[in-house]
Amino acid sequence: MPTTTTDAASMTLTDQILPLATLDPADLRAIAELIYRTWPKPEKDAAFRARQLQDLADAYGGAGDQAPRAFVVRDGDQIIANAIIEPRTIHSPAGDLTVLGLGKVCSNPARRGEGLGARVVRAAFNLVDRGVFPFALFQTSEPVRPFYERLGAVTVANPIVNSQAANPAANPAANPFGDSVVMRYPTNEGWPDGVIDLRGPAY
Numbered sequence: 001m002p003t004t005t006t007d008a009a010s011m012t013l014t015d016q017i018l019p020l021a022t023l024d025p026a027d028l029r030a031i032a033e034l035i036y037r038t039w040p041k042p043e044k045d046a047a048f049r050a051r052q053l054q055d056l057a058d059a060y061g062g063a064g065d066q067a068p069r070a071f072v073v074r075d076g077d078q079i080i081a082n083a084i085i086e087p088r089t090i091h092s093p094a095g096d097l098t099v100l101g102l103g104k105v106c107s108n109p110a111r112r113g114e115g116l117g118a119r120v121v122r123a124a125f126n127l128v129d130r131g132v133f134p135f136a137l138f139q140t141s142e143p144v145r146p147f148y149e150r151l152g153a154v155t156v157a158n159p160i161v162n163s164q165a166a167n168p169a170a171n172p173a174a175n176p177f178g179d180s181v182v183m184r185y186p187t188n189e190g191w192p193d194g195v196i197d198l199r200g201p202a203y
Contacts, residue, residue, distance in 0.1 A: 020057035038106035081116035092192035
């Protein structure tokens with residue numbers, strides 16, 4: 001259920017959790033366009049981003065409480081912030097662990113500085129707080145690292161690999177994440193030591 005804020009500065013803003021499997025086509029386009037505006041790459045236009053989200057939904061067949069979904073903030077009918085989560089079963093020397101994969105955290109460039117990014121990330125992290133996932137695992141850049149630290153995340157020192165890469169033997173130690181910082185939430189004990197295998201592409 002969406003919850004409407006009541007403070008005067010954001011009276012029209014609503015928070016929503018949108019399962020990707022049942023995403024309205026208009027919302028799918030709006031989220032895809034917001035992602036593209038944040039990371040404008042010619043080879044990854046809004047149509048490409050929409051297919052990514054649809055493929056993520058179509059590939060999932062697990063429990064509903066861990067299903068891929070979008071956490072969004074609306075201003076009226078306009079989606080102005082977004083975070084996507086997906087379950088990822090990673091492998092470590094301690095065994096398998098299904099974590100919350102956080103990605104595509106973005107907000108309308110014209111609305112930067114309003115705390116919208118923190119708003120959607122906190123909503124996503126709530127799944128960890130509730131015990132749906134034991135941890136969130138995600139990538140970010142060094143300039144953005146303090147933002148996530150303020151939300152209770154910590155950097156991950158583990159080596160990260162992807163044993164399902166097209167040719168993992170060519171460079172078995174290659175980190176599939178493109179950003180320079182890997183982080184997890186929360187900071188409590190229980191995170192495994194050793195090499196973390198994403199068993200799939202970065203997100």
